[in-house]
Amino acid sequence: xxxxxxxxxxxxxxxxxxxxxxxxxxxxxxxxxxxxxxxxxxxxxxxxxxxxxxxxxxxxxxxxxxxxxxxxxxxxxxxxxxx
Amino acid sequence: xxxxxxxxxxxxxxxxxxxxxxxxxxxxxxxxxxxxxxxxxxxxxxxxxxxxxxxxxxxxxxxxxxxxxxxxxxxxxxxxxxxxxxxxxxxxxxxxxxxxxxxxxxxxxxxxxxxxxxxxxxxxxxxxxxxxxxxxxxxxxxxxxxxxxxxxxxxxxxxxxxxxxxxxxxxxxxxxxxxxxxxxxxxxxxxxxxxxxxxxxxxxxxxxxxxxxxxxxxxxxxxxxxxxxxxxxxxxxxxxxxxxxxxxxxxxxxxxxxxxxxxxxxxxxxxxxxxxxxxxxxxxxxxxxxxxxxxxxxxxxxxxxxxxxxxxxxxxxxxxxxxxxxxxxxxxxxxxxxxxxxxxxxxx
Amino acid sequence: xxxxxxxxxxxxxxxxxxxxxxxxxxxxxxxxxxxxxxxxxxxxxxxxxxxxxxxxxxxxxxxxxxxxxxxxxxxxxxxxxxxxxxxxxxxxxxxxxxxxxxxxxxxxxxxxxxxxxxxxxxxxxxxxxxxxxxxxxxxxxxxxxxxxxxxxxxxxxxxxxxxxxxxxxxxxxxxxxxxxxxxxxxxxxxxxxxxxxxxxxxxxxxxxxxxxxxxxxxxxxxxxxxxxxxxxxxxxxxxxxxxxxxxxxxxxxxxxxxxxxxxxxxxxxxxxxxxxxxxxxxxxxxxxxxxxxxxxxxxxxxxxxxxxxxxxxxxxxxxxxxxxxxxxxxxxxxxxxxxxxxxxxxxxxxxxxxxxxxxxxxxxxxxxxxxxxxxx
Numbered sequence: 001x002x003x004x005x006x007x008x009x010x011x012x013x014x015x016x017x018x019x020x021x022x023x024x025x026x027x028x029x030x031x032x033x034x035x036x037x038x039x040x041x042x043x044x045x046x047x048x049x050x051x052x053x054x055x056x057x058x059x060x061x062x063x064x065x066x067x068x069x070x071x072x073x074x075x076x077x078x079x080x081x082x083x
Numbered sequence: 084x085x086x087x088x089x090x091x092x093x094x095x096x097x098x099x100x101x102x103x104x105x106x107x108x109x110x111x112x113x114x115x116x117x118x119x120x121x122x123x124x125x126x127x128x129x130x131x132x133x134x135x136x137x138x139x140x141x142x143x144x145x146x147x148x149x150x151x152x153x154x155x156x157x158x159x160x161x162x163x164x165x166x167x168x169x170x171x172x173x174x175x176x177x178x179x180x181x182x183x184x185x186x187x188x189x190x191x192x193x194x195x196x197x198x199x200x201x202x203x204x205x206x207x208x209x210x211x212x213x214x215x216x217x218x219x220x221x222x223x224x225x226x227x228x229x230x231x232x233x234x235x236x237x238x239x240x241x242x243x244x245x246x247x248x249x250x251x252x253x254x255x256x257x258x259x260x261x262x263x264x265x266x267x268x269x270x271x272x273x274x275x276x277x278x279x280x281x282x283x284x285x286x287x288x289x290x291x292x293x294x295x296x297x298x299x300x301x302x303x304x305x306x307x308x309x310x311x312x313x314x315x316x317x318x319x320x321x322x323x324x325x326x327x328x329x330x331x332x333x334x335x336x337x338x339x340x341x342x343x344x345x346x347x348x349x350x351x352x353x354x355x356x357x358x359x360x361x362x363x364x365x366x367x368x369x370x371x372x373x374x375x376x377x378x379x380x381x382x383x384x385x386x387x388x389x390x391x392x393x394x395x396x397x398x399x400x401x402x403x404x405x406x407x408x409x410x411x412x413x414x415x416x417x418x419x420x421x422x423x424x425x426x427x428x429x430x431x
Numbered sequence: 432x433x434x435x436x437x438x439x440x441x442x443x444x445x446x447x448x449x450x451x452x453x454x455x456x457x458x459x460x461x462x463x464x465x466x467x468x469x470x471x472x473x474x475x476x477x478x479x480x481x482x483x484x485x486x487x488x489x490x491x492x493x494x495x496x497x498x499x500x501x502x503x504x505x506x507x508x509x510x511x512x513x514x515x516x517x518x519x520x521x522x523x524x525x526x527x528x529x530x531x532x533x534x535x536x537x538x539x540x541x542x543x544x545x546x547x548x549x550x551x552x553x554x555x556x557x558x559x560x561x562x563x564x565x566x567x568x569x570x571x572x573x574x575x576x577x578x579x580x581x582x583x584x585x586x587x588x589x590x591x592x593x594x595x596x597x598x599x600x601x602x603x604x605x606x607x608x609x610x611x612x613x614x615x616x617x618x619x620x621x622x623x624x625x626x627x628x629x630x631x632x633x634x635x636x637x638x639x640x641x642x643x644x645x646x647x648x649x650x651x652x653x654x655x656x657x658x659x660x661x662x663x664x665x666x667x668x669x670x671x672x673x674x675x676x677x678x679x680x681x682x683x684x685x686x687x688x689x690x691x692x693x694x695x696x697x698x699x700x701x702x703x704x705x706x707x708x709x710x711x712x713x714x715x716x717x718x719x720x721x722x723x724x725x726x727x728x729x730x731x732x733x734x735x736x737x738x739x740x741x742x743x744x745x746x747x748x749x750x751x752x753x754x755x756x757x758x759x760x761x762x763x764x765x766x767x768x769x770x771x772x773x774x775x776x777x778x779x780x781x782x783x784x785x786x787x788x789x790x791x792x793x794x795x796x797x798x799x800x801x802x803x804x805x806x807x
Contacts, residue, residue, distance in 0.1 A: 355547070
């Protein structure tokens with residue numbers, strides 16, 4: 001089952017230990033509490049992927065850009081090559 | 084090959100009892116109407132399958148409609164069941180091109196309902212009626228045992244004076260018509276769910292419940308030739324457009340990138356696993372106008388606050404009659420089917 | 432919305448489509464594993480942007496579709512027990528068991544509730560100490576960390592009135608079963624990105640080597656799927672067969688170690704029956720001995736008997752990508768979303784429902800009437 005939505009961490013609560021680490025995550029203006037136990041490295045301001053109330057992965061923003069960089073290069077090549 | 088009787092409530096082939104999906108505003112609701120109510124009560128106004136009945140009383144043209152309200156929670160960001168009860172019926176009249184004039188209200192109250200909650204609801208009805216310019220002229224009250232009702236059920240019926248010269252009804256829709264929507268989608272459904280699911284928002288999403296006669300009147304007064312109107316309620320934009328496509332026997336093509344949805348509503352739909360095209364609205368409508376009038380109609384709508392985000396989202400075509408298609412952001416297409424029953428959130 | 436909108440954009444999609452068209456020389460059949468990917472493909476009409484040489488086949492990545500009939504029947508039986516609150520994700524509610532679905536059971540009075548997270552079910556258990564709260568733990572590896580945490584927390588806190596009905600399935604054994612099928616015509620796979628976000632992709636390397644198939648770990652947005660197709664096609668045209676990662680922004684080779692550890696602590700690998708396919712060894716998860724108390728099948732032994740799939744439903748063949756939905760004699764006639772004979776027609780990701788809703792209905796008049804993307 002695979003619907004995981006990217007959201008931004010806006011606050012973190014970790015007093016009760018790693019297993020109960022949780023935080024408020026913002027999805028385009030909607031905020032929901034998410035369990036952050038599986039992404040101990042996730043910090044405020046990071047984007048994470050959330051699936052059924054759990055963060056599974058921190059989004060690598062540099063990697064996220066690469067497809068667009070590659071496509072821009074491709075576009076330039078296309079223009080050079082002509083129709 | 085033996086027939087296997089698999090019953091699935093979302094679409095239920097054996098009609099032996101009512102399921103929640105029958106009230107969902109989608110296919111099952113329409114099936115119920117077609118199979119149970121229409122055959123029993125058939126007459127021309129009912130057969131038009133529009134939001135209200137257009138009646139002619141010796142030259143006096145009236146619209147008549149009714150609606151029942153069973154929403155839970157009774158109070159939500161942006162309104163109460165009372166607002167819906169007034170605005171919903173007012174809007175059904177407006178969708179017939181009729182100025183809403185009089186409402187009736189029937190209350191079914193559950194034993195134990197706090198009086199103060201009832202006052203809040205009634206108060207919101209009073210305000211809504213004033214905003215809409217209607218009078219509540221007759222009513223009824225019943226009380227049921229505790230446990231037999233959701234606090235409050237309200238039925239309202241309404242009468243309006245038809246102001247449009249031509250009949251505003253699905254049968255008037257023509258190929259080539261532009262399809263307009265009066266504003267952004269999904270706020271009401273998300274507002275309701277936010278209470279039920281404990282969502283929080285930076286700025287709370289409020290229900291978009293509102294009376295819609297003002298924008299309709301503005302279009303009529305500007306002489307716009309309106310072919311059809313429908314307010315979007317349960318089942319969302321997709322259901323309303325499908326209903327009209329079916330009733331008019333015409334195809335409809337929508338463009339996803341043109342459908343206005345606020346980012347925060349999109350965010351809520353993403354995390355709840357819902358499709359905003361199917362989420363309930365309360366203060367929005369679609370309008371079908373001739374292509375050449377579309378730009379003018381949009382100008383008029385955008386000048387009124389309730390329809391400030393009006394947009395053109397598609398057109399009516401002769402091909403694939405009864406089917407609504409959607410062009411996606413990446414240029415592919417899909418059939419935008421009517422919901423079978425309730426939209427269930429998905430995680431997959 | 433950041434990290435979503437950019438991946439749904441039209442001109443970049445067109446660019447990727449052109450790139451695929453430039454790369455492809457021969458006909459290739461690719462399988463996208465995950466139901467969420469199928470959903471995106473159908474919803475965005477992605478196949479229209481692909482050249483005709485590429486066929487996308489929908490895999491068994493819809494846990495809704497592959498959950499055996501017996502388990503649905505057990506869920507319904509448990510939901511009907513007095514004092515039970517049965518919690519499930521929305522996807523599962525419509526799937527027919529042998530005679531009805533969970534939504535049916537709800538209509539008949541069972542307390543069936545939709546939750547968004549297993550922790551919601553745990554919350555219900557805490558606040559309803561006199562009720563038995565049962566959670567339907569269906570899903571691939573993506574959902575396993577969440578379910579593992581719920582059980583782990585329940586055990587730590589001593590919440591006795593909580594249990595899970597486990598129907599977890601694993602992707603790699605399913606892929607191998609498909610590859611091992613004599614009729615397999617799949618040339619390459621788009622692996623399920625979020626499954627790999629949890630598990631990494633190490634376990635796909637031996638599969639890729641053994642069967643000489645490209646496996647591209649792919650995301651879920653239209654651009655992800657297009658890039659995934661492009662990478663798979665490039666491998667195929669170059670004669671390569673390796674595991675590549677398209678979903679770089681979310682997936683690392685080793686996956687999410689804390690999540691894997693929690694899964695291993697709570698669950699162990701077990702054989703599992705897949706609806707329409709049959710039992711695949713070592714293809715599912717069950718609770719470990721220490722956590723057996725939370726196993727709803729043990730706590731509520733209900734006898735539902737063995738149930739044959741309706742003979743007309745060819746779900747198994749569709750799920751393995753061996754048949755297209757419209758090759759089924761019942762498709763669109765006796766089997767529709769209104770009157771489903773099997774799970775792939777019910778689930779919104781099920782291949783049959785996807786084909787039906789997308790409009791590819793040979794029975795109902797001309798397909799050519801429907802709009803399609805302009806070429807080039």
